Amino acid sequence: MKLITAIIKPFKLDETREALTGIGVQGMTVSEVKGFGRQKGHTEIYRGAEYSVSFIPKVMIQAAVSDDIADTAVETIRSAAETGEIGDGKIFVSEITKAVRIRTGETDEEAL
Amino acid sequence: MKLITAIIKPFKLDETREALTGIGVQGMTVSEVKGFGRQKGHTEIYRGAEYSVSFIPKVMIQAAVSDDIADTAVETIRSAAETGEIGDGKIFVSEITKAVRIRTGETDEEAL
Amino acid sequence: MKLITAIIKPFKLDETREALTGIGVQGMTVSEVKGFGRQKGHTEIYRGAEYSVSFIPKVMIQAAVSDDIADTAVETIRSAAETGEIGDGKIFVSEITKAVRIRTGETDEEAL
């Protein structure tokens, strides 16, 4: 099984979620994160003092999927989350050695 | 070493943490996340406009453990976090190739 | 490629980020997390009722880097985030099998 971690623009979350369920991914976990990268941050001014804020709000999606749909899932996320502008984000894939569904105790592919 | 990632119901956090320390896991990192899965979300209504909120608040525990207690840890989390109802969450296990304790520079098992 | 996950003290974030960009790491993703470990939590008192809060605010940095700079990156984070006091945090390294830049579709090392 693979764990797909995608960091995307927040307003693309709903679209991406729908795309993923569209290809049969039934679960995912999302966190609010802040990203640093090529996309520049912004400046805030308080009584003349300028603060440059280098981190930009992003959303991180983590989805565990079976090996066979991993590539499809990556491509699905990529096309759903793309705007073509800088800061669209990244997708990382890594290996999971075990998965368990807490409610039932089912493991691995059955647990996803 | 293994990284155990568990997504559980928020009110089960304290119980799970205690169960883990019970078997000798001395550290863990927790984040607030939102989950999407079989458990249905809910509907919020604002002046007649209904919004369906599909993500549900969950808590994600990440704990790095040595290989030998990994299975016990997974089982410990599973039984502590279980309520038997839909939405109890998942546990994923993956491989860590290196661990470092920042304060001392100790590495791997010693760093956990 | 490696995914470096570092859990550090919040006020060390800026220093660490600068150290990482110093060695050529061009992107990273940060989340606010709560940590449990050797460092003790604190007690809050509300109308005489004491609550012990065992989780401490930390920041988690995740950075995907190419294999060749992984070790340097770990060491860079370690020295930037160190204060020498308990609770400085951990660094974990794991394997990434694939990386994609959403905007361009570039993959792996090119995507970082």
Add this chain to the structure above:
Amino acid sequence: MKIMKTRYAASVMAARIAAPMAAFAAVMTPAIAFAADAPPKLDSGDTAWMLTSTAIVLLMTIPGIALFYGGMVRKKNILTTLMQSFAICCLISVLWMVAGYSLAFTAGGSFVGGLGKMFLSGLKVDDLSGTIPESVFITFQMTFAIITPALITGAFAERMKFSAMLWFVGLWSLVVYAPICYSVWGGGFLGKAGVLDFAGGTVVHINSGIAALVAALVIGKRVGYGKEVIAPHNLVLTVIGGSLLWVGWFGFNAGSAVAANGTAGMAMLVTQIATAGAALAWMCCEWMTHKKPTVLGIVSGAVAGLVAVTPAAGFVDPMGSLFIGIIAGTVCFWGATWLKPKLGFDDSLDVFAVHGLGGITGAILTGVFAVKAIGGTSGMLEGNAGQVWLQLYGVSVTLVYSGIATFILLKVIDAVIGLRTDEQTEREGLDLVLHGETVP
């Protein structure tokens, strides 16, 4: 002794004509009223109440409206929303001093006043307006001039340029607010015709409500409207704002008696009852149609009740106000939850549904429920059906004039500097892009 008492009565008479709010107020201390020819004198009790009323009507805008609206927008636009109310408070204060008060309250034509009091020149410490210092009357009226455009901002929330907003509001205040205010309260044709508007149902609420509808249509829907979740980000702020509106409205309605007397007391009482009735009505409608009573609903209902009882406050009795409240709560609920989606415009925070429809409902019902023994005029239930037609006349004039003038103003500003922020700004949030600040 006798002379002093007489003047009091005279001042009340003067207030009836010169001071709009007092319109047809009863002479409240009958035993004291002997002769009609003495000049009015300052009454410290009336003055005390009007100073207080001024303070709490200001509270309605900052932070009242600011928070009421601020809680309903998305977090990325909260500061922008607060800023609009705050900046309007500042801008209109200056404009009111420069020309607004003069246009609204000095003798002039039948539609707009003169320019004799521009810059408040010649104002003296002991100038009176009825039984209170004119300085107090000016400031009290200023707070009405402030809140009216601040209400409109709810319609174009989350997408208007700050500069365009300032231009619009400033011009609107002089071109729309001042004339309507003069026409109803300053000696103009609507007041003379006998249109009843105790505290601003027409001048403030219908006026801002129709302007809001026009603004929503001209500026267009928010990006993602109807597709993405655009939900209130923090209803705690909305509840605080709504509560402060309620409390401050006592200054608005009971203050419009321009005296601390029985009319003021009755206005306060009926305000409370109508508001409660409307809040419960909205809540019940919601409970029945959507299964759950909501906080946003009950607070919205309360504001609808406050709006509807505004024109009626000095004219109706407690039972009448209860009916006005219940009807207004129901009508505004229908406007916000059925009519708006049906017609499909994005009046973001329902200014038209609450202030426009609420104001119209209240204006008409004032004609129905007015009680002669309370405010000197009978309504339909006391056999004076003509009053309803008079009220409809006032409503129509306001809708037409304010609607058209607002449309022209917005189109001109749009042509010159543009009304709307670009899509990217709307995505990132106006707080950050327009003001360089955020609430994390």
Add this chain to the structure above:
Amino acid sequence: MKIMKTRYAASVMAARIAAPMAAFAAVMTPAIAFAADAPPKLDSGDTAWMLTSTAIVLLMTIPGIALFYGGMVRKKNILTTLMQSFAICCLISVLWMVAGYSLAFTAGGSFVGGLGKMFLSGLKVDDLSGTIPESVFITFQMTFAIITPALITGAFAERMKFSAMLWFVGLWSLVVYAPICYSVWGGGFLGKAGVLDFAGGTVVHINSGIAALVAALVIGKRVGYGKEVIAPHNLVLTVIGGSLLWVGWFGFNAGSAVAANGTAGMAMLVTQIATAGAALAWMCCEWMTHKKPTVLGIVSGAVAGLVAVTPAAGFVDPMGSLFIGIIAGTVCFWGATWLKPKLGFDDSLDVFAVHGLGGITGAILTGVFAVKAIGGTSGMLEGNAGQVWLQLYGVSVTLVYSGIATFILLKVIDAVIGLRTDEQTEREGLDLVLHGETVP
């Protein structure tokens, strides 16, 4: 001049008996008071102050109590908590108009008033209550009728059904509040017996405090109470609420003079001193026992002081009020931090400790510190030990009647529709389940 003095004294005597609220307060403009038989006249200054007092007592409930309580619950229940205060404000306003005012303030038996003023029928613009319009008196008293049940909601926070809450509060207001109010202030047996209660120590605080205790016992503990962390989610709201309570309490206590005179002034001054004393006392107790002075502590202490000085406000001098404050702060601290855990009930936001114990402390100490030259009655320190017994009598009657009646009401409602939400709802939060709204 002498005549005036006499009238003044008489009025204070009257106040002592028929309570300060009573309509027949002194004519405060002495120059006008020539003969003892002149009918009371409207005083615009008194009216101004009572209009203001009404507004700021309303502010105590919305948003005062709403925020004070809202900050102390968990985030998932914040809107529910705000909603309770807001809905109570609406519901009681209507019920007070329908029957509450009549039951509490028209001539009747010795325990409850008559029904002659149901629906406020027959109320005229120039009806007076002492020197102010009766409409103002009705609205002022309405705000007291609103805040009393709103206080109780702190006891059953985070677990009561909204529908059950509405039923309970509505019935309680008619069955418990109105009779107690009548008995003390409306001409009933407690007032006649000479029980002193300037602004509601008995009527409002002991009454709500004991009802809160009973409610906490009947409804039971929150899920996880004593096991999980159930800590205040945002004390900023609590500080805002507490501050608004303090400010509004000037209307509560000084407004209870029903005039803008020396009694009102003294009531305001002693209110300020007692509150400050109690806040510092609670803070010091905390600092000594738990090592840290807390924000929640100092604000709680302030409320305890406000409660305790409520019955005393028109009767004691500054030094007396300082002692009352310090003692009340200490007693309530002990009640909330020692007694409650000891007895083990879940009065979630310490309504009994603060309002019940604070009210009892204040009622008794009023009997101790009353100064004849201030309010017309001597307390124990001036040799009138009997006053303390009278005060205890008032306290006991209220505790017994309110306690039993509350118990019966809750049991009946529980049997018919159920008081409590289910465990699942409590876990997820009442905001979402009952109202379909959340604060993220």
Add this chain to the structure above:
Amino acid sequence: MKIMKTRYAASVMAARIAAPMAAFAAVMTPAIAFAADAPPKLDSGDTAWMLTSTAIVLLMTIPGIALFYGGMVRKKNILTTLMQSFAICCLISVLWMVAGYSLAFTAGGSFVGGLGKMFLSGLKVDDLSGTIPESVFITFQMTFAIITPALITGAFAERMKFSAMLWFVGLWSLVVYAPICYSVWGGGFLGKAGVLDFAGGTVVHINSGIAALVAALVIGKRVGYGKEVIAPHNLVLTVIGGSLLWVGWFGFNAGSAVAANGTAGMAMLVTQIATAGAALAWMCCEWMTHKKPTVLGIVSGAVAGLVAVTPAAGFVDPMGSLFIGIIAGTVCFWGATWLKPKLGFDDSLDVFAVHGLGGITGAILTGVFAVKAIGGTSGMLEGNAGQVWLQLYGVSVTLVYSGIATFILLKVIDAVIGLRTDEQTEREGLDLVLHGETVP
């Protein structure tokens, strides 16, 4: 009629010298004032307004200043910041009763008053201060004594020990505030010399502003200042606080007329205009220099305007106040955004820039714009250049005395118990370490 006029004028003259607060204000109810030797009588209207003013000036500190400042600190110090204002409110209330009022307002030397009214002993219900009860005057002045040190806390925010803060504030109130207050308003040398200070430009704002500057210098910069991001954590709170300051300031300035009359009305009007002008000025300066108008900017500007018009409120006309506002907004903007970074001290929330510079600007401009017909004294524009020198004299004395005394107090406290928390505490946040509470 003539007699009345004369008395009125006389009273204004008195106000010019002994200041509006002064106890011996005019008898405002003309009909009652037949002879010059009649004793002053209670006026219920004046009393009503002063009761109200007291309530809303209290609102300025809790929750006004508390929130205004609380929004500007980092989240980890929000409760500490609120706690400071709240605890000051409690502490000063008690100290004012114990000795402060006596030192500030009983006959004494030329610099400080006597001890005859310690513990307010001997205060009677019908003691008057002009036309209002002395109890009201005491409480009104108490709210001024409270807000002044509360303002200072902005300078040492986020790093002072709570215990040290209490000692400092308590001593400062007796050693600095009471004498300055006496000197200007209580019958002391500055008032006698003819220094104009209507509502506290010198007593409150310059006094707290210079103390703030000294405190910032003595306690030193916050850890990380100039290196890390130390930005306001929630400007919503700041907007609420700023708005409440604005509303409450009506009590501050118009209340300083100690009557509900034309002076109060004019004070309210010019307060509104100056505030609006200053807010717009700051906003425009910012828009031009930093490209973006900010919420923090416009609110800061409003406070600057409120400060600057404080000494002027009863002496200038609307046009004058507009100029005062615009100038003050610009000066304070320059102080906060240019001067402070230039000089490099960490006056954390810009107390000196806003209250110090704003107060100085206002004090001087009062000497420029004073209008004889309004407040009885001519300013420079009416040919009385000497008034400007008098104003500078008042400013200088206050700067020197308050500056030195504050320095000594802080140094002594530092030596005895230490002023500052340790670095670890500053890192973790004072909320948690000092008070054991946090806002998540």
